[in-house]
Amino acid sequence: MEDLTGRVAVVTGGASGIGKSLCQRFAAEGMKLVIADIERPALDATVEEIRATSADAIGVVTDVTNYESVVGLADAAYEAYGAVHVLCNNAGVGPPGGLVWDTTPNDWKWTFSVNVFGVAHGIQAFVPRMLAGNDEGIVINTSSPDGPIVSLPQASVYASSKCAVTCMTECLDAQLEAEGGRLWAAVFYPSGRGLLDTGLWTADRNRPSELARERPRSTPAMTIADLTARGIPLQPLDELAGMVVDGMRARRFVMILDSSGPVETLRSRADSFGSHANPTHVHDLAG
Numbered sequence: 651m652e653d654l655t656g657r658v659a660v661v662t663g664g665a666s667g668i669g670k671s672l673c674q675r676f677a678a679e680g681m682k683l684v685i686a687d688i689e690r691p692a693l694d695a696t697v698e699e700i701r702a703t704s705a706d707a708i709g710v711v712t713d714v715t716n717y718e719s720v721v722g723l724a725d726a727a728y729e730a731y732g733a734v735h736v737l738c739n740n741a742g743v744g745p746p747g748g749l750v751w752d753t754t755p756n757d758w759k760w761t762f763s764v765n766v767f768g769v770a771h772g773i774q775a776f777v778p779r780m781l782a783g784n785d786e787g788i789v790i791n792t793s794s795p796d797g798p799i800v801s802l803p804q805a806s807v808y809a810s811s812k813c814a815v816t817c818m819t820e821c822l823d824a825q826l827e828a829e830g831g832r833l834w835a836a837v838f839y840p841s842g843r844g845l846l847d848t849g850l851w852t853a854d855r856n857r858p859s860e861l862a863r864e865r866p867r868s869t870p871a872m873t874i875a876d877l878t879a880r881g882i883p884l885q886p887l888d889e890l891a892g893m894v895v896d897g898m899r900a901r902r903f904v905m906i907l908d909s910s911g912p913v914e915t916l917r918s919r920a921d922s923f924g925s926h927a928n929p930t931h932v933h934d935l936a937g
């Protein structure tokens with residue numbers, strides 16, 4: 651994966667935020683892009699933007715919660731470019747936070763259908779074809795530090811979904827290694843020195859009516875503008891995308907900007923585990 655020129659990348663949730671930033675960076679590396687998203691206007695705009703840089707890109711409206719839709723994405727990718735070398739299962743949503751007993755069945759169904767089933771569908775639809783192609787390649791699943799590193803107790807649904815993504819990817823990578831290792835997997839933990847200014851803050855825009863909120867919001871949604879007004883800095887998304895490309899070249903399994911804080915947290919979790927205590931500490935409630 652040293653030279654990415656001409657390689658083909660598929661990015662789900664590629665129309666905005668982190669996925670869009672990955673697409674921009676991949677295009678700058680000379681890769682061909684298959685950009686998948688459920689939001690057609692944002693997808694069309696991103697494809698146009700990427701093509702304006704002279705990169706080769708197609709957009710495919712895809713609902714990752716629907717297996718047939720993801721198979722359709724794979725068909726479109728292979729029809730357009732004949733191969734897929736990088737699959738980024740990145741589409742994700744942020745459900746309402748709150749007490750676990752106040753969450754509702756639809757919160758769990760919506761979140762897991764996108765964040766967990768969406769990733770599984772990507773693996774099911776693409777990995778057999780990628781293995782059959784016998785090219786070097788990588789499956790990058792977007793997780794989050796929230797859950798696999800430490801759960802923010804107020805974000806129980808989201809954190810649980812991201813634990814599943816990390817677990818699935820660890821299993822996948824071990825299985826791919828047994829297949830010869832030309833194809834491998836990686837977990838991407840978007841994080842950094844500040845907030846990520848993405849559409850996750852307004853993820854409800856893509857929530858289907860059949861899985862609508864069953865409990866109305868009691869307070870107005872927090873916006874990125876509110877938080878930046880309080881002096882919280884932003885983490886540039888292009889730096890994350892650059893880190894992912896570096897990770898692809900170095901064949902890293904864990905893709906994270908700065909692992910020092912997480913390593914400390916994981917050590918403290920191990921200590922809690924060793925003393926039979928809940929590793930999600932009370933101080934995490936501040937998050």
Ligand SMILES: NC(=O)c1ccc[n+]([C@@H]2O[C@H](COP(=O)([O-])OP(=O)(O)OC[C@H]3O[C@@H](n4cnc5c(N)ncnc54)[C@H](O)[C@@H]3O)[C@@H](O)[C@H]2O)c1
Pocket residue numbers: 662663664665666667668669686687688689692712713714715740741742743744764792793794795839840841845846847848849850851853856
């Ligand atoms: N923003 C953060 O702070 C943060 C932190 C850690 C991890 N993440 C993860 O990063 C990934 C990207 O999120 P983002 O922050 O860029 O948010 P975003 O909303 O900007 O991007 C997510 C994209 O997924 C698309 N999407 C939603 N439902 C879909 C579906 N059913 N099928 C296909 N596409 C769908 C959206 O239209 C959107 O373009 C997510 O997996 C998210 O959980 C985000």
